[in-house]
Amino acid sequence: MATLRAPGLPVVEDGELISTHPATGAEAGRVPVASPEDVGRAVDRARAAATWWAGLGFAGRRTRLLRWRALLARRISELADLVHREGGKPVAEAVVEIVSAIEHVDWAARNAKRVLGPRRVRSRLILVEHSAHLAYQPYGVVGVIGPWNYPVLTPIGSIGYALAAGNAVVFKPSEYTPVVGQWLVDSFAEIVPEHPVLTAVHGLGDVGAALCRAGTDKIAFTGSTATATRVMAACAETLTPVVIEAGGKDAMIVDADADLDAAAEACVWGALTNAGQTCIGIERAYVVSEVHDEFLARVVDRARRLTVGDTDADLGPITMPGQLDVIRRHITDAIARGARPVLGGPDAVQPPYVRPTILVDVPDDAAAVREETFGPTLTVTRVADVEEALARVNAVRYGLGGSVFGRRRAMEIAARIRSGMVAVNSALTFVGMSTLPFGGVGASGFGRIHGADGLREFARSKAVTRRRGPSPLPAMTFDRTPAQVARIVKLAQKVYGR
Template sequence: MTGGAPTGGAGELVSFDPRDGRELGRYPRHSPADVAAAVAAARRASSGWAGLGHTERRRRLDAWRRLVVRRVPELVQLISAETGKTTADAQLEAVLVVDHLRWAAAHAARVLRRRRVFPGLLMYNHTATVDHHPLGVVGVIGPWNYPAFIPIGPIAHALAAGNTVVFKPSEYTPAVGAWLADTLDEVIGGPRVLEVVFGAGDTGAALCSAGVDKVAFTGSTATGRRVMAACAQGPTPVVLECGGKDAMLVDRDADVAAAADAAVWGGLSNAGQTCVGVERVYVHEAVADRFTALVVETAAALRTGTGPGADFGPMTTPEQPGIVQEHIRDALSRGARALLGGPDSARAGSASVRPVVLTDVPEDALVMTEETFGPVLVINRVAAMEEAVERTNRSVYGLGAAVYSRSAGTRIARQLRVGMVSVNSVLAFSGVPALPFGGTGASGFGRVHGPEGLREFARTQSVTRQRVRPFLQPLSFRRGPRTMDILLRLVRTVRG
């Protein structure tokens, strides 16, 4: 392994380039007291930020977006250096950052404006409204695989909703987290509305117990459970975007060439280190031979490594190649066949993992039940899409999925127990800022992105106001003896 774990002295965190082990920077390891201080600072800034109102917040967030656009090459370089992903993959991430930041700023006022509702029969003499107020301070715990795009979802939506944010980036990607906070500070000035704390799991635990008003976490399901347990002591509400084992379903009438190309990109881009990446494919037996041959041919041509011609780079974290290798060996020991690559594709001491395509994999194999998070595709054939749906839904995960079918794509998609589905494409839902992003089951709960993402970071308040004195007043001890009789007769007449 050329890279290293992000370790340093007792009080510092060191970031490494996984491509060559080069040290990129050193950052303080923030203690629980440091985290509490950051939350207190964000709390002091929260009333001023909330008091700006939607129009002024949008102006400042738009200025941040324009600065990010001007400095995209700088952001791309940081992402590539800390994650090892190719320049093209880092550029795609930067584009997504810009688009989602724009959407949150542009739509917060509309989504969170005061809304009138019909008061109903009993409260006919009242007006009824729903307001959305800022929560206060939101804690965001980000991952390393998309260190700018994934956290920008909760950060941008929380800020647009009027909250301040304390952000803990992954210990593997602290430079990207610092860059996001520093660029926002450049355009806002005054009290920082995006604080950053650095560290590993203990820093995230400290953030959960530091008195924030909500925590948005992205990471593994195991860590998500620990975050939820820590937040329960508050209790502090959480949004959890956890692991996935996303499936692609390929029907007999699919565009097989397009489906094969999408499977390879969806499963192997960013070295397979994508929570909504394609990890298992269920293909109809009528087109399975052709589909599989195209996948193997396309995957075999991919270039892996750190050079400028690489299609995808190395694993970001030191332990990931070992996990990938374990999953491959377990599948083969259970009777699976390797059509491309094998255990040696993930070599000890190397950060790069070559593409692997497996078939005839039992459904209880690790590569089918746990997140592999590497460039490994499983292709299993099925007799009908009903079988593919049943196998897809059997997983404890329910994050995303893809369906390829000319005639039944939408119908099949609606049968899947997942939060997001792309029909005749892969990962398309990630690129639509107006769509909520999140899963079900072991993949977590709550949503970021879209209107639902904005409402996650707002406190809902219902308000009624009496306009005129009522003809009948049932809500009083001074009501007359016939009040309820009249009211019941009225209900029977109107509602019965």
């Protein structure tokens, strides 16, 4: 007799994690579940591989990473189809995600030496007899705990940069998208078959916890703020450093001089892409009063035209079945507090789908304003001016990304948003900009992936001084004389006392 499984819900049977499509329940694949001992052995193997990988140097790693990039590019359609079959994401959205990931691999491979290569640093007067040298060394083994909503781009944002910096990686994909995670590992092994430089361990949350305690040299985590605190607690037991990309409640500010059609287009895409299951998605919009009504009308018109379904639709299913309850609660709570749906509403939640829902007159204490919804919903709020908009945008505990539409003051407004990233006259674009860091503040986490900061996140800085001559004013020795100390004081007062 066939076993009945809830579509999209991870199931462990006979030592295997079974992954299914969240709408149809069709099996996407199976992967072996790792025990704590398996996780420990994976880290041990990775440590041996890390020595070999670091020994290749920047040039050797660059060559192999660019070959992996090329393989990913040749197989975009194959991988996009798998992302759709496992997580329900529309194929077109999966393609955009994969192309962004490929760009990050390319940039990390090409720029690792420039960012992390050894260099001389200028000396200062107090130690003029020494030369100063800076080097960046890989941590060794980095554990990456990935999310399900962007199962290619988000993990590669850590994996690609950690590998370029010279580390081996043990990757724990989300239990909702393990097959995509294993595909990435297998594709890398085709390029680098010599050693397990990139490996995967699969399972539920206990496997992620085991990875935190398995002796990795750093953990990169992407997921909810609640889970992030548990990851940090586990890593704190061994003082294992972490980089955390947690939840968001990103907002768009629309100023009076904004291009309203462009703002509405970006807002709808930023809020509803991937069915709203985006950590940097626009969940709130604050619009200056004089353009509020026109902006809202354009947003509703665009959102109403979007299609929802499994095949050839703009919005796919909600990947994690439990998230449907959160989305429904946020909508009903807002309405109970006086909000008004101008599109959608409680009836928009039709498992496993949620139709676009736009709410107005939502009070600031509603869950739809203060908590991460992670669904295709948007609150649109009228404000008197930009100052009110900024105050309300910055009133939540999250600070991941954001968006500003306007002309004259847009850059000034962007600088005042409490977040790690802002897109001006666009939405979400910073995630694809490989030259810029990605990360948040507050309850959205800390540390950075992507860009030069992302490379440095996965390397230890090492400072070296080298004596190049005798000390004209010996300070760091017991052999100094009172007269020399007096000269040091005189020099310090002359140089720094003005």
